Amino acid sequence: MEPKVLTGEHFINGDIACAEGAIAAGCTFFGAYPITPATEVAERMSERLPDVCGIFIQMEDEIAAMTSILGAAWTGVKTMTATSGPGFSLMMETVGLAVVTETPCVVVNVQRGGPSTGLPTMGAQADMMQAKWGSHGDYEIIAIAPSSPQEMFDLTIEAFNLSEKYRVPVFIMSDEVVGHMSEKVLIPEAKEIKTVARIKPKGRKDQFKPYQPGENGVPPMPAIGDGYNVHVTGLTHDEQGYPVMSVDTQKDMMNRLLSKIRDNLDDIIRTEEYLLDDADIVIVSYGVSARTAFTAVDMARQMGIRVGLLRLITVWPFPEEMIRDLSKRVKGFVTVEINMGQISREVQRCAGANAPSYLVGHAGGTVITPDEVIHLIKEAF
Amino acid sequence: MAKAKANQKVHPLEELIRTERLPHIWCSGCGVGTVFSACLAAIQETGIDHKKFSMVSGIGCSGRGAGYVKLDSFHTTHGRSIPFATGIKMANPSLNVIVFSGDGDLFAIGGNHFIHAARRNMDITVICINNFIYGMTGGQVAATTPHMDRSATTPYGNPEMPFNLPLMAYASGATYVARWTMIHSRDLTDSFVEAINHRGFSFIEVLSPCPINYGRRNKIKSLDMLKLFADNTIIKNNADPAELDIDFKKGVVLGKFVDIDKPTPDENYEKVCMMR
Numbered sequence: 087m088e089p090k091v092l093t094g095e096h097f098i099n100g101d102i103a104c105a106e107g108a109i110a111a112g113c114t115f116f117g118a119y120p121i122t123p124a125t126e127v128a129e130r131m132s133e134r135l136p137d138v139c140g141i142f143i144q145m146e147d148e149i150a151a152m153t154s155i156l157g158a159a160w161t162g163v164k165t166m167t168a169t170s171g172p173g174f175s176l177m178m179e180t181v182g183l184a185v186v187t188e189t190p191c192v193v194v195n196v197q198r199g200g201p202s203t204g205l206p207t208m209g210a211q212a213d214m215m216q217a218k219w220g221s222h223g224d225y226e227i228i229a230i231a232p233s234s235p236q237e238m239f240d241l242t243i244e245a246f247n248l249s250e251k252y253r254v255p256v257f258i259m260s261d262e263v264v265g266h267m268s269e270k271v272l273i274p275e276a277k278e279i280k281t282v283a284r285i286k287p288k289g290r291k292d293q294f295k296p297y298q299p300g301e302n303g304v305p306p307m308p309a310i311g312d313g314y315n316v317h318v319t320g321l322t323h324d325e326q327g328y329p330v331m332s333v334d335t336q337k338d339m340m341n342r343l344l345s346k347i348r349d350n351l352d353d354i355i356r357t358e359e360y361l362l363d364d365a366d367i368v369i370v371s372y373g374v375s376a377r378t379a380f381t382a383v384d385m386a387r388q389m390g391i392r393v394g395l396l397r398l399i400t401v402w403p404f405p406e407e408m409i410r411d412l413s414k415r416v417k418g419f420v421t422v423e424i425n426m427g428q429i430s431r432e433v434q435r436c437a438g439a440n441a442p443s444y445l446v447g448h449a450g451g452t453v454i455t456p457d458e459v460i461h462l463i464k465e466a467f
Numbered sequence: 468m469a470k471a472k473a474n475q476k477v478h479p480l481e482e483l484i485r486t487e488r489l490p491h492i493w494c495s496g497c498g499v500g501t502v503f504s505a506c507l508a509a510i511q512e513t514g515i516d517h518k519k520f521s522m523v524s525g526i527g528c529s530g531r532g533a534g535y536v537k538l539d540s541f542h543t544t545h546g547r548s549i550p551f552a553t554g555i556k557m558a559n560p561s562l563n564v565i566v567f568s569g570d571g572d573l574f575a576i577g578g579n580h581f582i583h584a585a586r587r588n589m590d591i592t593v594i595c596i597n598n599f600i601y602g603m604t605g606g607q608v609a610a611t612t613p614h615m616d617r618s619a620t621t622p623y624g625n626p627e628m629p630f631n632l633p634l635m636a637y638a639s640g641a642t643y644v645a646r647w648t649m650i651h652s653r654d655l656t657d658s659f660v661e662a663i664n665h666r667g668f669s670f671i672e673v674l675s676p677c678p679i680n681y682g683r684r685n686k687i688k689s690l691d692m693l694k695l696f697a698d699n700t701i702i703k704n705n706a707d708p709a710e711l712d713i714d715f716k717k718g719v720v721l722g723k724f725v726d727i728d729k730p731t732p733d734e735n736y737e738k739v740c741m742m743r
Contacts, residue, residue, distance in 0.1 A: 115558050117550075136740040141557045143732075146583040150550035153543065157523070157554025160541070161562070165554075183544050310521045310539040310555060310562060317485070317534060319542035328488060329534065329542075 087137050091276040100238040100264040101168075103271045104194055105130035107242030108166050110273070112281050113192070114140035115165040117154035119147055119173060122206040123262040124196035127168035148173035152180040156189045160318065162284065162309030164246055168194035170262075171204060171213055174220070181255055182221035183320045185343065188253035188297070188305065190284065192245045195257060196265035199450030209262030210450030211373055212425035217257045218402050224340060226347035228354060229257040229402035231372035235269045241399070247282040248354060252346055253304050259401060261424065263374040263453055287314065295325040297339075302353075303346035347403055356399035357408065361387065365394025367467055368412055370433050371422040372398040375454055379422050382459035391463060401429060406436045413440035417467055422446045422454055442466070483507040483517065485537050492531055496682075496689040498649035498675030499529050502596050505652050506567060507536065509659030513563075520563045523552040525572035527603045528677075529596040532567035546577030549584045552591045560590070560733040563663055570597040570611040574630055578610070585639035588667040590731040594659070595632065595670070596649075598677035606680030613713060617684040629713065636670040637708040637725050643669035644725035646711065648696035649676070651721065658723065667731050674719070 118128035145151040155165035199205030249256040287306040308314040321329035371379035386393035421430035434443035524533035526545035533540035601607040608618040615624040643665040662669035678689040699715040704722040
């Protein structure tokens with residue numbers, strides 16, 4: 087039996103680091119379905135969860151995997167699943183259920199080339215818009231994009247913390263490259279790892295309203311068996327959790343679901359800036375592509391071009407204000423991502439007419455090289 | 468006031484019902500309410516602390532059951548009540564998890580989850596109200612609609628064959644399998660009690676009328692359907708599951724068909740994985 091936190095220096099891949107991050111964060115339930123290139127997350131969880139009295143179950147498909155983690159979450163535990171594009175598509179209806187029932191959970195997508203079966207063993211970042219809009223209806227979720235195995239560990243813990251704090255599904259939008267890349271991963275002492283516990287209700291059980299907002303607009307969440315007799319439904323519901331088919335109830339519920347994220351952007355959004363202060367040209371990137379972007383910035387600087395990087399650690403909610411502010415003082419934006427233009431559109435939308443926005447994209451299957459970024463910068467500016 | 472209250476008649480199941488949500492949505496002549504009452508009566512009869520129960524429903528008329536029961540109750544997505552219940556049970560094996568849903572939800576869109584939960588002998592109780600039709604959406608053909616019956620999407624008669632649900636449950640590995648109709652409410656309650664106390668996957672199919680969306684199109688009046696349930700059924704415990712096709716002309720077999728004891732996945736997981 088291994089301890090919960092494997093403190094020390096490891097040489098492991100991103101998928102395994104993700105699993106270790108989950109265990110360190112207190113995850114004790116994993117609903118699995120194998121899919122390349124995310125399978126190693128499940129394999130590691132199957133090995134490690136019994137060490138922490140956790141449950142691993144391999145379900146019959148990704149719909150069941152995703153649904154099982156919601157059921158488990160309502161018993162009061164922290165839950166996760168991991169998948170890739172095709173499985174992510176299957177999970178989407180249940181993501182909506184998680185959003186509307188405010189069930190905390192972490193969903194890892196180790197992205198591969200799509201659409202359809204696509205490139206199972208090769209990386210891409212083409213599910214970024216699906217993460218935001220893949221389930222029907224309006225909603226806000228949180229999506230995080232790790233750039234390294236170390237971040238697969240660190241940000242998986244962050245994902246659990248944000249999920250518990252805001253009672254929202256949090257996506258870890260990794261990719262095949264980061265998932266399968268082995269690097270040094272430092273796992274700190276258990277006491278140095280900050281984890282967030284779910285806020286439970288207090289007060290009279292017979293007067294409890296499961297969807298009455300508490301701090302930050304987020305309601306406290308009881309577990310099955312606590313005696314609150316909650317009713318939880320995917321239908322539009324009032325604060326009691328009861329279905330009400332009315333325009334006003336829909337409006338109130340939606341406003342709160344959206345505003346608990348939109349009113350807390352400062353707490354949620356994480357970015358990293360590199361040589362941005364004096365930059366004329368801003369590269370926006372995330373995940374594995376941000377590694378390309380760092381090198382491209384250095385190369386451009388050596389050529390005397392003032393390029394800086396805004397790395398998105400959280401991609402959703404999108405840092406609209408940051409892009410808008412930057413757009414007022416820079417010559418333009420270059421988004422580097424392994425898709426045919428997804429986050430670049432967001433950059434374009436926020437920059438508006440203030441500054442042009444370009445894409446260095448790729449259909450998937452390989453990483454983008456710094457030369458491609460430099461080439462575009464020279465052509466466009 | 469106190470005296471008036473003492474004299475007030477209280478429904479025996481009141482403590483298990485969200486009375487503030489009444490009236491319910493079920494049509495007059497519908498059988499879901501009767502099955503629901505039998506389920507609540509069974510919960511009471513087990514004597515188990517109500518806090519140790521959870522009810523999970525999918526989508527459809529029967530799927531509204533979870534919305535009326537005063538337990539921790541979940542109204543999930545279409546077809547997914549069983550994997551949701553699986554998550555609850557595995558994460559907290561001390562809970563009694565009841566899936567209360569309909570034939571369309573459990574056996575068309577959710578069929579794959581049913582067979583896998585049965586295969587695992589997942590320790591949950593699945594109550595399927597079979598009304599032979601998609602009621603909530605207005606009477607479309609289901610995986611349980613008898614051959615040649617009419618529905619909103621089989622206006623010339625159903626060209627397909629229906630499932631034999633107890634056979635499927637048995638073949639998939641269910642360790643408790645029974646079938647009743649909603650008029651056999653005493654047997655039904657007894658069966659639910661047994662199923663709740665049963666270790667492993669228990670499945671009860673309950674035949675139930677949908678006068679509005681099934682009876683009307685097939686020219687079976689509400690009372691006539693109940694008469695079929697009373698007169699054209701045979702109680703035959705331990706009957707061969709392969710001989711349980713539903714044909715009211717020949718007589719529909721009711722009873723308990725399977726009741727065997729096998730370890731459950733939560734027990735096995737603890738033994739195999741945790742105590743290694």
